[in-house]
Amino acid sequence: MIDVQRLRVLRAVAEHGSFNRAAASLRLTPSAVSQHVAALERSLGSQVVARSTRGVTLTPAGRIMVGAAESVAAELEHAQQQVTELRTGRVQLTVATFTSGGRLLLPGALAELTAAHPETVLHVREFEPEESLPLVRQGAVDVALAYHFDGPLPGQPGQSPALEWTPLMDxxxxxxxxxxxxxxxxxxxxxxxxxxxxxxxxxxxxxxxxxxxxxxxxxxxxxxxxxxxxxxxxxxxxxxxxxxxxxxxxxxxxxxxxxxxxxxxxxxxRHIGVATIGHRRAHLQLATLIGALRTEAAVPDAG
Known part of the structure; x- marks a missing residue:
């Protein structure tokens, strides 16, 4: 069975590109980081990182495992949130947004959400899409109001868990x-x-x-x-x-x-939309918010 801590360490190595920087972020020694990665490679029977004088890069097997690490982190975060909601009776919803889109679309949508679900505790965090979309994958935020130009969504597209993109407006x-x-x-x-x-x-x-x-x-x-x-x-x-x-x-x-x-x-x-983890869209408050954002985006003054 794969050790979750080893996945966490591999994810940090992938994010920082070196054992030393990953160790600093995790408050471990570089030797401990190296041992965790080596143990993960032994358990998998495959190399997950390639080491060179320029740093550390992921192998194909390593990319698969970092995707799994993102999924595990997101699910643990979601589970912790659900337990907190059971204990407090209050639903927490964290929304990430870029500045201009948040200013235009979020106020009306959040007002509709709080009117429909007054028990919801809202948190809004400002991020550009290349920052907010990975946070959705990691479970650190529930939904991101984001945009992209030509090409795919920013923020390491293709990793698991897959984002679900709901277009709102051009x-x-x-x-x-x-x-x-x-x-x-x-x-x-x-x-x-x-x-x-x-x-x-x-x-x-x-x-x-x-x-x-x-x-x-x-x-x-x-x-x-x-x-x-x-x-x-x-x-x-x-x-x-x-x-x-x-x-x-x-x-x-x-x-x-x-x-x-x-x-x-x-x-x-710019193509503006909402990014979520697909299986969480059934969350009542989240569904209400996405519907309200669609309504706000359809207003003629919204473009």
């Missing part, structure tokens, strides 16, 4: 320009028309996304500023630093002197 990106800009009167813009413009952007992921689309449009964007806040990015546009690419739900509150112009298809967009 969030197209707009070009934000000063009202006096030569292109501000257009109904839509192609990115190729913006070659040579200086840019200020609201997050690193938007910069990476802009660069991919700019390559298709035949230019290399000149990025003069990157922030972690879309409102700040729009403020810099208003100050004359350049133009920006902003998701539609991050265009409020309005800043005087700016114009947001849709991008001509194929337009870049």
């Amino acid at each position: 969030d197209p990106l707009h070009v934000v320009l000063p009202e006096g800009h030569r292109l501000a009167g257009r109904d839509e813009l192609g990115l190729a028309e913006l070659a040579g413009e200086p840019w200020v952007l609201g997050c690193l992921k938007t910069e990476a996304y802009l660069r991919r689309y700019a390559v298709r449009a035949g230019f290399d964007p000149e990025v003069r500023g990157t922030t972690s806040d879309y409102f700040f990015a729009r403020s810099l546009v208003a100050a004359g630093m350049g133009i920006s690419l902003i998701p539609s739900i991050a265009l409020a509150p309005r800043i005087p002197g700016l114009r947001a112009v849709p991008v001509r298809p194929p337009a870049p967009a």
Whole structure:
């Protein structure tokens, strides 16, 4: 039988990429970490890590076992939560969200949830998707309001337990320009028309996304500023630093002197949805929350 502690140690090794850093996170010695991994390999009859001067990487067998470790951790967390609910008679629900989506969609949805289930104790934690989705897998949060651009969900897709993704809405990106800009009167813009413009952007992921689309449009964007806040990015546009690419739900509150112009298809967009562990969707409070988020996303002002 596989030892749960050895799985926990392997998971830490995978997360940190070395025995020393895993040992520090677990408050063990590197020797103890190495012994746990070696014992796991003996019990499996397979190597789970490959060691090199550049660190430690997982073997195919190791990836399988880390997936199992995620499942075990999530189930233990869920079981502990259920026991707490039995003891206290109160249901705990932890929601992770990214900032702009939480500001638009969560308040109304949480109000509906608490009206329907006033005994629920809610916790809200702010994370970007690459952080929140692994937390859902680990059982540290019950549900994540998240987004992705092109391609799969972020946060180590494909590991077990599998996430179930419920799409809520598409969030197209707009070009934000000063009202006096030569292109501000257009109904839509192609990115190729913006070659040579200086840019200020609201997050690193938007910069990476802009660069991919700019390559298709035949230019290399000149990025003069990157922030972690879309409102700040729009403020810099208003100050004359350049133009920006902003998701539609991050265009409020309005800043005087700016114009947001849709991008001509194929337009870049964020895809917003809810991530849960599939078998937990029957949880009454969780089902209520997801339904309320769908309602909020369907409101015309939500995009």
